[in-house]
Each structure stands twice: as C-alpha cells, then as structure tokens.
Amino acid sequence: VQYHLNNIKNKAHLNAFLSVFETEALERAVAVDKKIKEGKAGKLAGLVAGIKDVLAYKDHPLQGSSRVLDGFISQFNATAVQRLIDEDAIIIGRQNCDEFAMGSSNENSAFGPVLNDADNTRVPGGSSGGSAVAVQADMCQVSLGSDTGGSVRQPAAFCGLVGLKPTYSRISRFGLVAYGSSFDCIGIFGKSVEDVALVLEVIAGGDDTDSTVSHKPVPAYTQELANANGKAYKVAYVREIDSSEGLQSEIRDAIKNKIAQIKAAGHSVDVIDFPLQEYVLPTYYILATAEASSNLSRYDGVRYGYRSSNVSDLHSLYKKSRSEGFGKEVQRRILLGTFVLSASYYDAYYTKAQKVRRIIRDKTKEIFKEYDFIVMPITPTTAFKLGEHTDNPLEMYLADLFSVQANVAGVPAIAIPCGNDKQGLPIGLQVIADDFEESKLLHFSNALT
Numbered sequence: 436v437q438y439h440l441n442n443i444k445n446k447a448h449l450n451a452f453l454s455v456f457e458t459e460a461l462e463r464a465v466a467v468d469k470k471i472k473e474g475k476a477g478k479l480a481g482l483v484a485g486i487k488d489v490l491a492y493k494d495h496p497l498q499g500s501s502r503v504l505d506g507f508i509s510q511f512n513a514t515a516v517q518r519l520i521d522e523d524a525i526i527i528g529r530q531n532c533d534e535f536a537m538g539s540s541n542e543n544s545a546f547g548p549v550l551n552d553a554d555n556t557r558v559p560g561g562s563s564g565g566s567a568v569a570v571q572a573d574m575c576q577v578s579l580g581s582d583t584g585g586s587v588r589q590p591a592a593f594c595g596l597v598g599l600k601p602t603y604s605r606i607s608r609f610g611l612v613a614y615g616s617s618f619d620c621i622g623i624f625g626k627s628v629e630d631v632a633l634v635l636e637v638i639a640g641g642d643d644t645d646s647t648v649s650h651k652p653v654p655a656y657t658q659e660l661a662n663a664n665g666k667a668y669k670v671a672y673v674r675e676i677d678s679s680e681g682l683q684s685e686i687r688d689a690i691k692n693k694i695a696q697i698k699a700a701g702h703s704v705d706v707i708d709f710p711l712q713e714y715v716l717p718t719y720y721i722l723a724t725a726e727a728s729s730n731l732s733r734y735d736g737v738r739y740g741y742r743s744s745n746v747s748d749l750h751s752l753y754k755k756s757r758s759e760g761f762g763k764e765v766q767r768r769i770l771l772g773t774f775v776l777s778a779s780y781y782d783a784y785y786t787k788a789q790k791v792r793r794i795i796r797d798k799t800k801e802i803f804k805e806y807d808f809i810v811m812p813i814t815p816t817t818a819f820k821l822g823e824h825t826d827n828p829l830e831m832y833l834a835d836l837f838s839v840q841a842n843v844a845g846v847p848a849i850a851i852p853c854g855n856d857k858q859g860l861p862i863g864l865q866v867i868a869d870d871f872e873e874s875k876l877l878h879f880s881n882a883l884t
C-alpha cells in the first residue's frame with residue numbers, strides 16, 4: 436500500500452485520483468496482514484484496487500466527476516465494491532473520469548484532464564482515464580471502471596493495459612452511476628489477464644439488488660486460464676475494418692502481425708463481411724444519449740449534491756442547478772437524447788435505432804455460430820494529443836468506432852496490448868466473444884499476451 440501511495444504522490448500531476456484513502460488503506464493493510472498470518476484471508480488479500488468515480492463506496496464521496504454531485508456521499512457499497520472488500524482487497528482511492536462516463540479522452544471531467552503516463556502531452560483515453568493511468572503508473576494493481584461504449588477497453592489500449600468488458604449483466608450494476616442502463620457494464624483494468632480474471636471471478640454473479648443481473652454460475656476463470664493449452668479456435672476478422680477511414684496504418688499492421696501469430700499458434704483466421712459496421716456507432720450514440728437524458732433527470736438540484744443559490748422559484752432551481760452543475764458535453768447529450776425521444780422524432784430515431792440494435796446483435800451472434808472470436812483494433816489511432824478533438828464532438832465520437840459493437844450487442848470483449856507505434860505509444864488488440872464466454876476469451880487472450 437505504501438509503495439502505491441508513494442507513486443500516487445510522485446505522479447500527482449497525472450491527475451488520476453480525485454480522493455486517496457491513505458489512512459484507511461494503511462489501516463486495512465495491517466488488518467489484512469493479520470488475517471493472512473492467521474490463515475483467514477480472502478481471495479484478494481492485499482490486492483490494491485482503485486475505483487472509478489461512478490461506483491458507490493459507503494461513506495466516501497461519489498460524484499461521477501461532476502459538479503452536480505458536489506458534496507454527495509455514498510450511502511451504501513456497490514455490489515462489485517462490496518465483493519472486493521469481502522475478499523480483503525484494499526481500496527486505495529476514487530479515480531478521475533469523464534463526467535458521468537461520457538467521453539473518450541478524460542477531458543470532460545469537472546476536475547481537469549488525466550494525463551497519459553506514456554506521454555504527458557497525450558490523453559489516456561476515456562471515460563475511465565484515471566482508472567487506466569492509475570494501473571499504468573503503478574498507483575494500484577487493478578481498477579474497476581465502467582464500459583458503456585468502450586470506456587474500459589479504449590483507455591486500456593491507450594495505456595498498454597488489459598481491459599475487460601464482460602457480457603452485459605455478468606456483473607451487478609447496483610451502485611454504479613447510470614449512464615446508458617442497457618449498455619452499462621462494470622469493467623476491469625489490470626497489467627495481466629490473470630489479474631483481471633481473478634477480479635472477475637470475485638465480482639461477477641447473481642445479486643438480488645439488480646433485477647437485470649445474470650444468475651448463471653460464475654466459472655473459476657483463473658483455474659480455466661491454465662486449462663487452455665492445445666485448443667484450436669476459429670477466429671474471424673471483419674473485412675470492413677481494413678477500409679475504415681482514419682485507421683492508423685501502424686495499428687492495421689500490428690493487428691495483422693498478431694493475426695499471423697494467432698495462425699502460427701494453430702488457430703484459423705478467416706476474413707468475413709460485416710456490412711453493418713457503419714451503423715454501429717450511430718446506433719450507439721442515439722440509444723446511449725436517449726437513456727442518458729432519462730437517467731440524468733434525477734439530478735434536479737433537490738435530491739442530490741449541487742443546488743444553485745441564485746433561484747426565484749422551483750423551475751429556476753431546476754434550470755440553474757442543472758445548467759451550472761453539468762458540463763458542456765453532458766448537456767449536449769441530454770439535449771440530443773431528449774431530441775431523439777421527443778414525440779415527433781421518436782419513431783424516426785429512437786425506435787429505428789432499437790430495431791437496428793437488434794439486427795446488429797443478431798448478426799453478431801450469427802458470427803459466433805461459426806467462430807469462437809472476432810479480432811479487431813480497439814481504436815482507430817493511438818493516444819491523441821490533449822485538446823486535439825475537444826472542439827469537434829463528432830471527431831471525438833469516432834474514437835469509439837470499434838469499441839461500441841460489443842456494447843450494442845451486449846457480448847464480452849477484451850483489450851490486450853499489441854505492441855507500440857513508431858512514437859512508442861501502445862496499441863491494443865480487441866478480442867470479442869459470444870455471451871458468457873469469458874472463460875474462453877480470457878484463456879485465449881492470456882495465451883496471446
């Protein structure tokens with residue numbers, strides 16, 4: 436714990452943490468140490484974990500990096516956080532992120548951007564940028580983030596880490612601040628597939644406080660990592676990815692090299708067509724903003740956090756608290772979501788996007804009838820410069836081109852390191868599997884790293 440606390444202090448300029456629970460973490464370290472000596476320690480004894488500022492940790496601040504939740508303190512633990520604690524992990528702090536997990540660069544935080552430790556002039560990705568950098572810079576061993584449209588895998592790729600988004604419903608969302616509820620997944624960052632598998636094993640599974648969570652039994656992922664040897668898998672690569680506008684050539688080359696390595700290991704790789712590729716991103720941004728506009732209506736200046744002082748009546752209290760409390764990008768998404776849900780446009784946008792979502796899910800599932808995995812890049816480019824896309828939201832949304840398919844379809848996907856570009860910036864490979872195939876996904880990825 437002391438080692439990680441020192442790194443947090445020495446690298447404070449990266450702005451990865453919003454709160455550090457120093458005294459508490461040190462006290463817990465002593466208590467866990469005692470349990471270890473008595474032979475009573477849990478599965479994660481001593482594991483130092485950080486949590487994105489969208490996860491409830493009882494009696495600690497929680498504000499989704501937003502002013503609108505200034506002063507808010509969690510009344511309970513998120514299920515995932517509770518399960519970490521029950522297995523004797525040590526929570527070291529609360530991590531910076533894009534406001535309400537909306538963004539791809541961590542530049543939308545009310546507490547300022549997070550810097551990439553590989554190059555301080557570049558973004559770490561988003562929205563879970565602080566959680567990624569905290570693992571990258573050894574401020575903790577693992578982090579819990581959230582992945583609604585790529586927010587764990589994209590920053591993992593920009594920071595050279597392993598980042599897992601499990602199947603939708605594999606991990607309880609109780610205590611996770613809602614963004615797009617039909618997409619939101621808690622995800623895990625680590626330096627190895629093994630660390631990520633261990634944490635998943637602990638936090639996944641049934642929970643009476645989330646009616647959407649799956650009650651399927653949770654496999655012993657870590658044991659199955661070792662049982663993978665000798666299996667030959669069928670892997671698909673989507674032709675349309677190759678011709679994507681804006682795909683950095685070094686990323687294309689790195690993925691091709693990895694594919695050669697996959698073939699050399701005895702697996703087969705086929706190029707397949709997925710003509711729906713161009714519809715995935717628009718579908719995501721219509722539905723995620725629609726859900727966000729509804730989810731964020733609860734921040735009204737009355738029930739939580741920030742309240743404008745300069746108000747004349749109830750209406751102006753709502754308006755001013757929300758206008759002053761929410762940042763620009765969050766306001767943009769509330770407006771967009773409200774628009775696509777409005778009576779005259781509902782069918783043209785929301786209903787249509789729901790239908791397209793179903794087709795994308797069905798067609799993605801069809802691929803898995805024949806193939807075990809789809810491999811593709813996670814990001815079109817490596818980590819970009821701070822400020823490079825802040826004036827152009829559409830350009831920023833394009834950073835999610837390859838990450839949103841797994842969320843739209845609900846299937847699990849992982850980011851694993853796949854070399855560096857000429858400037859030494861990390862490149863990530865994405866592997867996607869069918870629903871609840873985390874075990875296979877993890878042991879295949881483990882063999883590739």
Ligand code: GLN
Pocket residue numbers: 536537538539561562581582583584585586587614723835
């Ligand atoms: N970048 C995407 C967005 O802004 C994904 C965010 C996320 O996964 N939380 O919506």
